[in-house]
Amino acid sequence: MRRYQDRLYNFGLRICKDTQDAEDLVQETFINIFRYLPGFRQESLFRNWVYRIAVSVCIKMRRRSKFAPEKELSLEDVLPKDAALAPEELPEWAKQPAERLLNEELGAKIKAAIDTLPPTYRLVVVLRDMEDFSTEETAQILDISQANVKVRLHRARFYIREALKGYFTHAPDPS
Amino acid sequence: MPQTPPEIPSHCLALFDRFSAYVDGELQGEERRALEEHLQHCPKCRVCLATLTQSIRICNQVGSRPVPQSLSLKLENLAKSFQVTET
Numbered sequence A: 001m002r003r004y005q006d007r008l009y010n011f012g013l014r015i016c017k018d019t020q021d022a023e024d025l026v027q028e029t030f031i032n033i034f035r036y037l038p039g040f041r042q043e044s045l046f047r048n049w050v051y052r053i054a055v056s057v058c059i060k061m062r063r064r065s066k067f068a069p070e071k072e073l074s075l076e077d078v079l080p081k082d083a084a085l086a087p088e089e090l091p092e093w094a095k096q097p098a099e100r101l102l103n104e105e106l107g108a109k110i111k112a113a114i115d116t117l118p119p120t121y122r123l124v125v126v127l128r129d130m131e132d133f134s135t136e137e138t139a140q141i142l143d144i145s146q147a148n149v150k151v152r153l154h155r156a157r158f159y160i161r162e163a164l165k166g167y168f169t170h171a172p173d174p175s
Numbered sequence B: 001m002p003q004t005p006p007e008i009p010s011h012c013l014a015l016f017d018r019f020s021a022y023v024d025g026e027l028q029g030e031e032r033r034a035l036e037e038h039l040q041h042c043p044k045c046r047v048c049l050a051t052l053t054q055s056i057r058i059c060n061q062v063g064s065r066p067v068p069q070s071l072s073l074k075l076e077n078l079a080k081s082f083q084v085t086e087t
Helices: A002-015 A019-039 A046-064 A104-115 A119-129 A135-142 A146-170 B010-016 B019-023 B029-041 B043-061 B069-081
Strands: none
Touching: A002 A019, A002 A046, A002 A104, A002 A119, A002 B069, A019 A046, A019 B069, A046 A119, A046 A135, A104 A119, A104 A146, A104 B043, A119 A135, A119 A146, A119 B043, A135 A146, A146 B019, A146 B043, B010 B029, B010 B043, B019 B029, B019 B043, B029 B043
């Protein structure tokens, strides 16, 4: 149980707007895990089953709150705004080891970018790029097609990349 | 609704949607070959792809926070109430 406490709490922090919502998500998810554990079918991975429950709790919590309705991100929303002026040389931040760049401020920037994504895009990018699920697993957890996961992931990633570009443009040179 | 920036060359735009699948190793055959050939000749797309890859790596490396003790206690009590044995 302890392993899933950590995982679900951090998943909650990534998906929810604040820590209280993340805690509510964990508690509600565990209530459902305990309730439905006797019916768990061994043929599906336990981790995937747990996240399916967490996502379903998350969707129910969203319906209860005052979240805006789901918005789609169009291709135009994520196309680089400055494509004509895009550099032809790799910026310094892209040359550094990722772990060297990460600090609390950058973590907060990523969190802020994820928070402004429409909910399904947020879930897709968190499951794929932060929780290490495959495209197939993410599609199963969210009950959407793999093609849908790929489109949303692509757009969410570019959205986050734009936010990071902005951060590094204004932040001190990482070198 | 923002308009597609006219400055993006159409051949770059046509391949833009495949970058993410390429990073994930999900692009195969002719699609993969066409993208790699384009990348050889287009420095802007190379930078775009490299910064996307780096952005994904950074997201991958974001650390986790410990569960607050108060929440951990609540979950233990919850498990007891459902008579779940701690493993």
